[in-house]
Amino acid sequence: MSLCKTRLQEERKQWRKDHPFGFFAKPCKAPDGSLDLTQWTAGIPGKAGTLWEDAVYPITISFPEEYPSKPPKVKFPANFYHPNVYPSGTICLSILNEEQDWRPAITLKQIVLGIQELLDTPNPDSPAQEPAWKAFSKDRTMYDKKVKEQAKRYVNAG
């Protein structure tokens, strides 16, 4: 519990000092006017030169009480179009999985960069939703079209 809050403030401080270009991340305001360090919103810019470019994709990050022993839960909006994103928006990424590659030393910066990387390099071996996964493996033209349509919707986000 104590470790969780000192670590979260440390993440906030590190992010403030230095964060990758085009990204944003901030804790949510609680009803009492304080900042809830366990709930963050962030924006992931699509890499230039990929289908995902020119848009910033919003995510929410929730840190459990056992953080950093346990990883945060990271979500895109529901029904986000990507082969490794569940219909609920939950992102399927090994560094966010307690049973796989999560380590307490992984920083917020590494998480958002990992998600940016995932956008254009989906993992076909861990499908999380049917539409994007099917299109990605069987109908690439359709997939590209859908991704670009989605990018247009997030042009002004963030």
Place this chain on the structure above:
Amino acid sequence: MARDTYLKKVLGDECFGRVQRTRVVMVGAGGIGCELLKDLLLTGYGEIHIVDLDTVTLSNLNRQFLFRKKDIDKSKSLTIAKAVQSFNYFGAKLVPHHGNIMDTNQFPLTWWSQFSYVYNALDNLEARRYVNKMCLFLKKPLMESGTTGFEGQIQPIYPYYSECFDCQAKVTPKTFPVCTIRSTPSLPVHCITWAKEFLFHQLFDESEISSMNNEEQIRNETDDVQEKENLAKEANELIDLRNQIKGLDGSAFIESLVVKIFQADIERLLLIDTLWKSRRKPIPLNFNALSTELQQLLHAKNNIISTDTKVWSVLENLFVLYKSGVALQSRLKSGKESFVSFDKDDDDTLNFVVAAANLRSSIFGIPLMSKFDIKEIAGNIIPAIATTNAIISGFSSLNGTKFFKHDYEQTGSVDFSPIVKESSTVFISIKPNKYITAASLVSPNESCPSSSLLSRGIMNLTNQELQENTLRWLVDELVKKYGYEDGDLSIIVGKSRLVYDVDFDDNIDSSLSELSGFEDGDLVLIQDENDELENLELYITVVNEPTTEKLPNIQLREKKAIKEKNEDEQGDSTIENNTNQDGTTMVIIEDEEDTDLVMIAEPASKKRRIAGEEYM
């Protein structure tokens, strides 16, 4: 002979005198508490406070020997204080408190400060962490103890001189995705969760909808249409079976159940190719092949069910499933119960879950487990063994008296270095290789969130001051008092709510009473954003009269200096351990042929010590 003759001999007159004059608190009056209070009382403590929020229940009576049937539903702390009066030979004053130890109204910091020693006899992490924190605040010695089945340990904690409760990370339970449990288990715990939360729940419990059959969750986790359909079919068939329970006779019910869940469901699962690309395929149970042997077992007199610690074979599990399934069916048939909920102490329900979990494990090539081990997992609760509690309580009270060999109370000193050297943690395990291990205390973990790079103190404010003073005032006061460079500090209240840092000054003109997190008993964490000064934790105390010292009069140490000092000290203690090795780790094993305790020192030493010397 006087009752205190031996105590005086063992403790020495001086130490025994101090014990008699002192006031201690025991937090928790359950399994360990019942044993420990007896020990503390017979050690001669002058005044013992007892805190517990629970009332006595039937399931306590098998091991909490100070409680009787007539005590059910009565307050544990009040009952226990009365129960020991018949052997209160030294006339100790017993003060019971019925309440939650974390309630700052009932137990403010000033209440804690009256005790010279704190004995924990708790069963949950949250309360343990809290008591640990209070002892760190007040620099009070704490004896932490706990048992898990046949294992247990005690850990004397001398704040900032030895490891605190938070210095070692504690394991927290993991949660599993529904689809792993329902379609692709790979660990015993997956099968146990399935047997308890899905199978048992759908068949016998009150509501037919279990969390393991949550459509939305399943939809979120898998988009495999086949898998989704399959899971729905499985659940519907189970509900059909449930509806027939009262109409079917015992053997017909069990047979349809077994054939469905361990044969047909598995065969259907095998049809979904995508699931088995990179996994071992399950092998359905062949009920026909086993039925003759099962019949023989059913007709023979067999008490396999009572062998808790042995791992049953597939056939034996089938037999247990049959027996417990029929028992549960007849309970529902009799009409006395309209549903049966899982309860680890209800043997029919536990046997059913153990057998079903193991049968499923065998299908998926997962190791089977004993009833004892499954009970621990399925009950989400550590089985309590009276013997372990008794041994651990003995070590707890015995080790606690070491503190009173010193004159800490008179001198008011909180330099615990001498006592730390004399104390040890003790681990016991009475299964399967019987042994007791003791180890010397270790310095606090450098990265411990509770005891390293942190100072603590009390902030005294009146209600009026809380209303009149703003957050800006607090920031200014903190900078003035502790010297944060450029005023670059952050303030976190509650579990993780940030009220101020240089980039977030929205609340700067709010009064402290307007902000939540500054009430009596609240904890506030101040951190230096430049990373130079150690962290500061403040305990808010609302006082009646304004004081001149609102903030604690301490000097915050530089993080760099603390780290360097720790490195130096660690160097020293390594050398010390090397030269003094024969006394640091002791192992007691039980001799197989002779039940007397034989003690060996580890690593091999020249000197043999007797238990009394080491543990007093």
